[in-house]
Amino acid sequence: MPTIYQTLKTDHDKHRDLLAKLAKTQGDSEDRRKLWQTFYYDVSAHAAAEELSFYSKLIAESEGQPEGRHSVAEHHELEEMIQGLHEMKFSSPGWLARFKALQERYEHHIEEEEKEIFEKARQVIGADSKGAIGAEFTSLKKTERGKVDEKAEQALED
Ligand SMILES: [Fe+2]
Numbered sequence: 001m002p003t004i005y006q007t008l009k010t011d012h013d014k015h016r017d018l019l020a021k022l023a024k025t026q027g028d029s030e031d032r033r034k035l036w037q038t039f040y041y042d043v044s045a046h047a048a049a050e051e052l053s054f055y056s057k058l059i060a061e062s063e064g065q066p067e068g069r070h071s072v073a074e075h076h077e078l079e080e081m082i083q084g085l086h087e088m089k090f091s092s093p094g095w096l097a098r099f100k101a102l103q104e105r106y107e108h109h110i111e112e113e114e115k116e117i118f119e120k121a122r123q124v125i126g127a128d129s130k131g132a133i134g135a136e137f138t139s140l141k142k143t144e145r146g147k148v149d150e151k152a153e154q155a156l157e158d
Pocket residue numbers: 047050071075109113
């Protein structure tokens with residue numbers, strides 16, 4: 001079973017690839033629509049499952065709290081950027097500029113997770129050598145994938 005670190009890295013690499021492809025799209029095209037749908041649902045489910053399976057364990061330990069809180073705060077910030085873009089027309093002239101700002105922030109976030117947070121987590125919650133946390137993440141991500149639309153609506157009502 002892949003460890004939580006391998007599982008998250010695989011997702012991040014998929015997100016990097018989608019972002020690079022999205023950055024090359026133009027206007028209200030089939031490519032932009034399809035790639036954005038994939039990115040939107042996958043990233044939203046990833047972040048929710050990451051908080052439930054991974055950051056919850058980091059935050060439960062005193063030494064992991066600063067890193068855990070920092071990342072969860074970044075999730076909130078990214079969520080707003082993603083939701084803002086999701087509600088924008090694909091044909092809008094400002095779409096690409098806003099997308100690129102999101103791309104930069106998101107790439108910074110996952111790089112920090114891989115380079116700094118994972119190192120701290122290995123000390124605090126361990127190597128996950130049997131992949132138990134990885135499996136927990138994968139299962140939660142499936143459930144969260146089904147809740148993305150519902151949660152977005154709730155966030156708008158708040
Ligand atoms: Fe994250």
